[in-house]
Amino acid sequence: MTNAKWNLDVTHSSVDFSVKHMMFATVKGGFQSFEANIEANPTDLTTASISFSVDLSSVDTRNEDRDNHLRSADFFDVENHPKMTFTATNIEKIDDNEYNVTGDLSLHGETKSETFVVAFEGTGVDPWGNEKAGFSVDGKIKRSDYGLTWNAPLEAGGVLVGDQIKISLQLQAAKEA
Template structure:
């Protein structure tokens, strides 16, 4: 960590330098990657007592982008996110099990399509640094894997081989750059 004394504090995710992405198996033989382009998150970090840290995040489901307009339209529809009825998904931390450097796990409640389930994110923190504009930045990565059916996303298109067009497991990957509030 570059400057541990600046680690504690409230950080807002810098969406211009962060990403919320996912990967899912397609036709059982390849992967499709996508991201969400509209999201917010706030991290309250407590370096001295990491268990007192918390994070809250919101993702606009209609901002999904898989670089294919037809697929994105299908994902936004009732078979997947049903963005008209469920315009957001949220995450609220329940516990932090991280060391003083911010590495470990964060468990919390993920809500997608009105269904809330606990998930655990593996978190790696890369440090704190002041940028050339005077902002204190905290860099991190977080990842987890969920089963989409646990959240009511149960679209199935069977393949002749017995598999499904869209895999059930979704890998979620977050690259984050938080800016400390003044």
């Protein structure tokens, strides 16, 4: 199979994150608006072309005050940096259905090389005859690498917001006819 264009099915996909809060609890959130450009053979991603964009103003942690704080200059500063983007630069097969996908992640005016583990979950045909492919993506970034350093010290020691952000995507894409 050769590379084909795949259109992200955003209604069956998610972009989520989690971060330590107060050094011992985990807060989760996600983004409601994102898009991707994918040209790939889903059974062999090593020759794929992948780019991804997230609208940072679409952050949703199920708490309006926290979401507004994340949109502010203390964190994402969406007025000046509305998008987070990722463009794959190297894809290495590490297992039958797993890949290390390395690329340029741009966030808050900084661009760094990051690697995510991408698992090909399979393909199938939906009830309307569309070929679909599923992928899961996992990785970690340090928010301080991107100038996201706002924090508050805790009385007992430590800080309010952890530096490591866990990222998890569940993606479904439809092969372009």
